[in-house]
Amino acid sequence: MASVSGDLNEFLASRSYISGFNDTLKDEFPELLKDPDYTMEVINEEETQFLKTLNYGKKLFDKTANSLQGDTIPGDVAWRLYDTFGFPLDLTCLMAEERNLSVDCAGYEAAKAKAQEMSRCGDVAADDKTDIDVHAISELQKTGIVPT
Numbered sequence: 001m002a003s004v005s006g007d008l009n010e011f012l013a014s015r016s017y018i019s020g021f022n023d024t025l026k027d028e029f030p031e032l033l034k035d036p037d038y039t040m041e042v043i044n045e046e047e048t049q050f051l052k053t054l055n056y057g058k059k060l061f062d063k064t065a066n067s068l069q070g071d072t073i074p075g076d077v078a079w080r081l082y083d084t085f086g087f088p089l090d091l092t093c094l095m096a097e098e099r100n101l102s103v104d105c106a107g108y109e110a111a112k113a114k115a116q117e118m119s120r121c122g123d124v125a126a127d128d129k130t131d132i133d134v135h136a137i138s139e140l141q142k143t144g145i146v147p148t
Helices: 007-012 016-025 036-066 075-085 091-096 105-127 136-144
Strands: none
Touching: 016 036, 036 075, 036 091, 075 091, 075 105
16 A cells, blocks of 8 residues: 555556446436536546645645654644645644654644634624615616626
8 A cells, every 4th residue: 555645646547437437427417428528527627636736735744744843743734734735634644654753733723723713703704794785776876886
């Protein structure tokens, strides 16, 4: 079995699972049979983008691991790997374990809580918007103001 942080290009080469995709889902999604080439194109594009994202996350992990002063991946980096690149914490822990490192899980939880708090603050700002009813919009249009 290849290591978690192994070369993702070998995964790109093993696309044999895609060939049976349309047959497997044709009953639930009959439109897949209308243009199987398009389906294959979309799957390939999504997979390519997914692998690029994984590669970017792996580069961040590698850069962090290579520049550590100690033997612990900081929690904020583990959170960024999850939040930005989709790396679950257990994947980051496995990658760290492969290098005899650990992950600051308490720091991860703190970074997660901070991000959630910031997100909630953003929601408050979204609720603090001005609503204009239809009559006010009509009045604005009568004065020559162009809708945006």
